[in-house]
Amino acid sequence: MSAPFIDIQPNTRGLPGLTALEDIVGGLLTFGLVAAVAGVALSSVAWAIGSHSSNPHVAGKGKSGVVVAAGAAMLLGAASTLVTFFNNAGAGIR
Template identity: 75%
Template sequence: MSVPSIDIKPNTTGLPGIGALENIVGAVLTFGLIAAVAGVAISSIAWAVGANSSNPHVAGKGKNGVLVAGAAAMLIGAANTLVTFFNNAGSSLR
């Protein structure tokens, strides 16, 4: 007994509203980048205040915030590339 071969590929014409959905996702990416910039700014301020007031807890939280916001910006910026990479990797499996 053989297993039938199924070969379905993504398309951009299968459903109405794909263009609108792409615009919404682009807006969400923009909102995420703006939030990451705000996170870096706020965390940097907390880091500076904590360091200058001899408060290591606040300074540490500020450092963590800068790293997390930077990582979030990196992931948001690389979202298209990451999805494309994993889509291509998954479609090459047989």
């Protein structure tokens, strides 16, 4: 005896308030991007100050901060695409 096949797909009318939740998530993405811009700016300042004051520790932390903030911005920008990709990949498993 085999298990019954269950096929449930995401829909946009399943829960009340879904539009409001989408607006909230969009706002969080915007907040995250603004924070990433601030992170790049502050880390760049630390990198410059560390470089000009011959302080390799501060310069290194500034470089790391720039890379982390840029990576965060990339992930925030790609969040919807990443989730869609993995949803489609998972839906293809049978």
